[in-house]
Amino acid sequence: MALTSERAGQRTEDTATPNGREPSRAALLWGSTIGKKAAMAVSGGVLIGYLVLHLIGNLNVFAGPAAMDGYAAWLRTLGEPLLRREWLLWIARAVLLAAAVVHGTAAYQLSRRDLRARPVGYRHTRARSSYATRTMRWGGVILGLFIVWHILDLTTLTVNPRGEAGHPYENLVATFRTWYGDLVYIVAMLALGLHVRHGFWSAAQTLGLSSRRRERVLKATANLLALALTAGFVSIPIAVMTGAVK
Template structure:
């Protein structure tokens, strides 16, 4: 008599959650908040450039020593990069899969357009902005890493001189154009994304909606202006 060696492989709770629309939206919301926290810290660090080359270079060097001697040199920086990369991947994959589900759920078109009512526009302005903004930001991340981390596309960059490298980047018209367009896209992404994340995580209430919308607008404006302040200051000679 042959034994049935098959096992009942039930999907895990995490797997079931990821497959659901609610789970994907939750993953997008949580990963988005992780990236938002990083952006706030990153912007504040960038603004140290207004204190001069010595302070900015010292700040960049300090980032590589966080956690010492418990952590080795640059370990904290690499841990932060891995966490951020995981958040970006989860956010992008969930967004893509939700977009595909949204397209698949749209009603089929009738053969005679005149015989059917006007279809409801499912893709709102905010949704389209989020999708295209996400694509722009994804491309910008690649450029930004090649520009100021690996220094591949920054012809005047020199390892160990972050202040000078930032000035070199924003001394070119294309460096400024890429950065400013990406930061404008980031502002719109945060404005819509923060509100969407609040709804997904159940933070919105009738009495809180106006406060959350105001906070979303304030965060988007502060981050956009804070990031753009650096290239504008280099262009105008305030930072040189």
Template sequence: MVQAKPRSTVEAAVTPVNRRPKRQLPWPLNLYQTAVGKKWVMAITGVIGMGFIALHMFGNLKMYLGAAELDHYAVGLREIAYPILPKENALWLMRGVLSVALVLHVHSAFSLWAMNRRARPMGYQSKRDYIAANWASRTMKWTGPIILLFLAFHLADLTWGFANPDFEHGAVYNNVVASFERVPVSILYIVANLALGVHLYHGAWSLFQSLGVNNPSINWLRRGFAALFTAVIVGGNISFPIAVLTGIVG
């Protein structure tokens, strides 16, 4: 369509804050060149992340069945889709998907944040009074980085092991207990999971909006789903350090 030229001195004062991409990338990359597309990607990658977090939490419940069960579960993860695929291939595939999803999730968040800052170069000079925007929705840009930093520590602690002096490869149960017996680590873990909960509470509702899943017959369920999902995940995750510290597990 025709690019309109400014028509009066008033209009000339309004200039676009975001540049249009110089050339359109081929589908589906062109989706990612728009903010709506980025939100879509954020939602999809969020769903992937939610799936991972849910499985991770449910898998770790094995802890309550004892060391053998948990360690056996960890071995089982490496044998997913075996013998169709060689051992660990499926695991690496999942790790790949998760890593890409994480990078896209973070990148889309960061570029939307930058876009939103350009959209309001001068903020309100008086105090804002929000009505609908809740604490969760407005702290996404803080809970996100907290979770990201925690993730790095969590991997170093229980996957790679260099943040855990008692780490022993393959001894999952012992590693977890050893880690959570350090009180600061348990506190960090609990705080990070609360941040995750806040993040999930907004994200698990928000994804329906971003993906355009909207139907009056299910809309009433969306908030409930987000709350329930958050409660289950955070409740399950936080139970682990508490169980270790109180001696229920160990």
């Protein structure tokens, strides 16, 4: 009896916060493996939704400068007159930043937890995992670095050699007329395809959407979504390189 009470007290002490209070349900959920996986799934869903919308908008480049520049101008007026100019755009950016931070933090902490729990001499887990699974971590790092470069290139125009504010079509074309712009973008989009393919499937399992009857449909959806995003984004630099977009 004394031993049971002692263990209960130890558990309470282990879960207590520095101020001596019990952690909230949100803190307990975040501290659990399933909680972190759920956070990754939901934040990943937000990011995938953005990617789909972002690709649809970027495909305006094939309709010419007026369509692309008009689309960019329309984004800045979203929410008017209820909201001021660009307010909705900044709200969306804040949501995306929060989703990216949650996604990256949960991924890093799960990775560290997995490494601590895995015995040093255990050699067969990687051999049984798929190529996409093995590249998820490096893919995430590549995408994180790409986001920074992408913002500097097409938002702040810091690294764009011919960047000019208010001319998104010309800025996009200027980027993809450089060999390094094409290389960075295409490599990142290939990493994105692998990340989305595996991430979509993992998220479906985490959120309980997967079953034997739905498995084929979900896998096909993951493959189709990854292929569509990769092909759609990569088609833009290829079009500039081949002269289809000038």
